[in-house]
Amino acid sequence: MSSIKQFQVTFDCADPERVARFWCEVLGYVVPQPPAGFATWDDFHRAQSPEDRGAWFSCSDPSGVGPRLYFQRVPEGRVVKNRVHLDVRVGTGLVGEERLATLQAECARLVALGAVCVQVLVADDDNESCIAMQDVEGNEFCLD
Numbered sequence: 455m456s457s458i459k460q461f462q463v464t465f466d467c468a469d470p471e472r473v474a475r476f477w478c479e480v481l482g483y484v485v486p487q488p489p490a491g492f493a494t495w496d497d498f499h500r501a502q503s504p505e506d507r508g509a510w511f512s513c514s515d516p517s518g519v520g521p522r523l524y525f526q527r528v529p530e531g532r533v534v535k536n537r538v539h540l541d542v543r544v545g546t547g548l549v550g551e552e553r554l555a556t557l558q559a560e561c562a563r564l565v566a567l568g569a570v571c572v573q574v575l576v577a578d579d580d581n582e583s584c585i586a587m588q589d590v591e592g593n594e595f596c597l598d
Contacts, residue, residue: 463523464524465524465525467525467527467591468531469508470510470511470525470527471495471525472590472591473511473525473589475513476567476568478513480542485511486512486513508527509526510527535594539595539596541598542597544557545557545582545598549582553583554576557585560597564597567590568590570587571585571587572586573585573586
């Protein structure tokens, strides 16, 4: 039997630092210290060649439990639906109106950060409510 491995989630995007800082706010993640030898991230970026400047950024769970998130610049824009997306679990254990109100409050907070609310899926006989959203570059995620 193999052991459980650590993993990171990688996002292709146009502006890695902007998207990373958005997800820090969503998840309570933190930006790591700049690489060794640099006092600030700005110092690190200035030392990069123009084509490498801002090519990547990352953030991590301060508790060390959640996966590291890595954001890399790619030349092409997002064209089709994500094949993988994050579910941000803010309504765990809640049902009915209480769950929907919690999801809508978080949705409003994230919209203020630049997210887009795509669709509110209200509970039915089989599923609880959730909200489909997009981050600051249009990557899909759900509030669950």
